[in-house]
Amino acid sequence: MLNALATGRGSAFALDFETSAHVDLDDSGEVVGEIDGQPDADTELIERCVSLTLARWGDDPAAAELPQPVGGTVRTESDVPTAAGLKSSSAAANATVLATVDALGLAGIVDHEAACRVGVQAAREAGVTVTGAFDDASASMLGDSPSPTTPRTNCSPARKWPGTRSSGRPRSERTRPTPTPIAADRWRRWPVSWRSSPSTASTLGR
Numbered sequence: 600m601l602n603a604l605a606t607g608r609g610s611a612f613a614l615d616f617e618t619s620a621h622v623d624l625d626d627s628g629e630v631v632g633e634i635d636g637q638p639d640a641d642t643e644l645i646e647r648c649v650s651l652t653l654a655r656w657g658d659d660p661a662a663a664e665l666p667q668p669v670g671g672t673v674r675t676e677s678d679v680p681t682a683a684g685l686k687s688s689s690a691a692a693n694a695t696v697l698a699t700v701d702a703l704g705l706a707g708i709v710d711h712e713a714a715c716r717v718g719v720q721a722a723r724e725a726g727v728t729v730t731g732a733f734d735d736a737s738a739s740m741l742g743d744s745p746s747p748t749t750p751r752t753n754c755s756p757a758r759k760w761p762g763t764r765s766s767g768r769p770r771s772e773r774t775r776p777t778p779t780p781i782a783a784d785r786w787r788r789w790p791v792s793w794r795s796s797p798s799t800a801s802t803l804g805r
């Protein structure tokens with residue numbers, strides 16, 4: 600294991616903890632997140648994961664027809680302890696992106712590496728990573744049974760995608776680490792795998 604904070608390059612391995620996400624799409628025009636057992640926790644990361652995934656693949660010709668204006672709910676459950684140096688956020692982001700892909704009817708079509716990158720982007724935007732933590736995210740997504748799929752990278756950004764609004768306390772009152780400014784850099788390619796049930800996806804902890 601190598602921490603990427605010093606050089607921007609790191610490595611990580613998966614632990615046998617499970618994180619699950621359940622996504623339901625609706626016509627609310629907003630994405631509302633919930634973390635099981637943590638009513639005051641910050642849900643911005645998982646909401647951004649849903650929104651970015653919809654923006655990336657919602658217009659894919661193979662995607663299910665979406666409600667308009669598209670929104671939804673996302674709920675995570677996790678065995679990964681938070682704030683323990685185990686990057687629970689990477690597992691939550693991965694599970695949420697995959698559950699959203701599943702809700703779009705694109706499970707098995709969307710490339711797992713690309714899905715992982717969307718979670719990393721959401722983590723950057725939510726301010727829960729310094730480097731992007733692609734090492735942690737890819738270790739979580741990879742698990743123990745790689746299952747490569749055909750890359751599908753083209754989609755149109757023409758549709759208006761949902762913003763985010765969380766239930767519960769105002770953001771200012773919720774528990775959240777101080778965001779750290781990050782430098783823009785490039786993600787590396789990495790094979791990943793995942794397993795899921797309809798609209799629900801699980802990933803391993805780092």
Ligand SMILES: Nc1ncnc2c1ncn2[C@@H]1O[C@H](COP(=O)(O)OP(=O)(O)OP(=O)(O)O)[C@@H](O)[C@H]1O
Nearest residue numbers: 634641675677681682683684685686687688691775
């Ligand atoms: N299970 C989860 N579901 C949804 N969001 C989560 C989950 N775990 C973490 N997050 C989001 O990520 C943020 C940071 O989580 P955490 O404090 O565990 O830090 P981390 O960066 O994931 O890990 P580390 O402990 O290695 O620093 C949380 O405030 C929350 O917004």
Ligand SMILES: O=C(O)C1=C[C@@H](O)[C@@H](O)[C@H](O)C1
Nearest residue numbers: 602603609728729730731732
């Ligand atoms: O947020 C980050 O950029 C990182 C966090 C830690 O988990 C590190 O282990 C990782 O390499 C990078």
